Amino acid sequence: MSDRAFTADRLLIAVPGLLAVLLVMLGVVPLGVPFVGPMLPDFALIAVYVFAVQRPDLMPHWLAFLVGLLQDLLSGGPLGFGALICLGVQGLCSAQRRFLVGRPFAIGWIAFALVALAAGVVGWLLACVYYFTLVAPAPALLQFAITVALFPLVAAPLLTVCHRLAQVGNP
Amino acid sequence: MRRPVKPLASRMASPLGLLVNRFAFAFLLALGLTLIVAGRSGIGPVERTRVAVLDLLSPVLEVMSRPVSAMNRAAAEVEQLASVYDENARLREEVARLRHWQEVARQLERDNAEYRRLLAVRSRSDIAYITAPVIGESGGPFVRTLLLAAGSRDGVESYQAAVSDLGLVGRVTETGRDAARVLLITDLNSRVPVMIEGTRRRAILAGDNTNRPRLEFLEAEADVHVGDRVVTSGHGGILPPGLPVGVLSSVSESQVRVRPFVELEVLERVNILRWRAPTLEAGLDGP
Numbered sequence: 001m002s003d004r005a006f007t008a009d010r011l012l013i014a015v016p017g018l019l020a021v022l023l024v025m026l027g028v029v030p031l032g033v034p035f036v037g038p039m040l041p042d043f044a045l046i047a048v049y050v051f052a053v054q055r056p057d058l059m060p061h062w063l064a065f066l067v068g069l070l071q072d073l074l075s076g077g078p079l080g081f082g083a084l085i086c087l088g089v090q091g092l093c094s095a096q097r098r099f100l101v102g103r104p105f106a107i108g109w110i111a112f113a114l115v116a117l118a119a120g121v122v123g124w125l126l127a128c129v130y131y132f133t134l135v136a137p138a139p140a141l142l143q144f145a146i147t148v149a150l151f152p153l154v155a156a157p158l159l160t161v162c163h164r165l166a167q168v169g170n171p
Numbered sequence: 172m173r174r175p176v177k178p179l180a181s182r183m184a185s186p187l188g189l190l191v192n193r194f195a196f197a198f199l200l201a202l203g204l205t206l207i208v209a210g211r212s213g214i215g216p217v218e219r220t221r222v223a224v225l226d227l228l229s230p231v232l233e234v235m236s237r238p239v240s241a242m243n244r245a246a247a248e249v250e251q252l253a254s255v256y257d258e259n260a261r262l263r264e265e266v267a268r269l270r271h272w273q274e275v276a277r278q279l280e281r282d283n284a285e286y287r288r289l290l291a292v293r294s295r296s297d298i299a300y301i302t303a304p305v306i307g308e309s310g311g312p313f314v315r316t317l318l319l320a321a322g323s324r325d326g327v328e329s330y331q332a333a334v335s336d337l338g339l340v341g342r343v344t345e346t347g348r349d350a351a352r353v354l355l356i357t358d359l360n361s362r363v364p365v366m367i368e369g370t371r372r373r374a375i376l377a378g379d380n381t382n383r384p385r386l387e388f389l390e391a392e393a394d395v396h397v398g399d400r401v402v403t404s405g406h407g408g409i410l411p412p413g414l415p416v417g418v419l420s421s422v423s424e425s426q427v428r429v430r431p432f433v434e435l436e437v438l439e440r441v442n443i444l445r446w447r448a449p450t451l452e453a454g455l456d457g458p
Contacts, residue, residue, distance in 0.1 A: 029306075029307060074224070076314050077314040
């Protein structure tokens, strides 16, 4: 391989981080969807989950933390919430990836639903403690449902990217 | 000669690597918790960082929001085309009805001007505004905010009211050079002094992250009904009085909820009011 191709390989490993950042930004663009309020799927959670399971080397702790932090900064929410949740999801999924890699898509979807539920519950508990009040759980449930329902739409292209990245470094 | 990129996982496979990995995780966990505590305490650098990131990324968000708003506009136009006949009939009826109200309004305007002149009342109609496009929403379950592509350079300042043509949207909480954040009236942290129009009963409109904020501190014996209009009271001097907010959507013993006039999830632009409450000195200097 030429040095130029090697540099291209090196650049490709930044793709998961860039995609995650792009998805976080997409998550705050006003889509004007009626009925669900200003609620959008948690794109960052999907990106962190997919890359932590498929390529944990390209979605390390610090990157998951930064993705969550960016989400906090853009959404205007309490700083650290998204960072902690993304970090937790990355830690959990990269540790348990041997149960998820190579499984059918449906298994990955169900596993994501469980992870998203856990993330939603932790986020809601954090919000209750942070605001020192019983925060309405309905918006968190709604976002959980939207995120899980739209998971295939977002995860499928990300999995394709993972597949292409798997060839990086291989002959 | 090919030099394959060695995955980080394999580099971290050694016991030392594993230890470093765990330390990094624990460190980031502690950092996240520290940020939460720092944010709760309202420490200056946290807020400044937030505003700096907002300014930095607002041009990108503005570009990303353009195709979405263009698509939304196109979808709305197609929807309007389908109902153009019914809409035309409805509008004709409304024009006829509004002509009558126009006459009434003209008469009231004349009367009002006469009374104001007689009583030497200071005019409140000097509210200027800045129109700003919406380039972002919070999107999350625990916060309700909007990002605007207008900042201090355009004259936007924190605490100013954000309104649409239908009523109050929220107030500005963060102001960068080119971008600002508006806390919606439905946000958990939003508290707006309001009154029930007609009865002039005062209350606080408190958001709770649902689409129907509730009224707090409303007198127990207040005679209120579903459909009563709620407007800002102007108390506290942050927001001008009389801005339409919404109507009472449910009234029960335990709580009263308000349906905002503005559909907060489909806003493409808002007006920021440049209004300052009259001070005592200004009042004494006045006519």
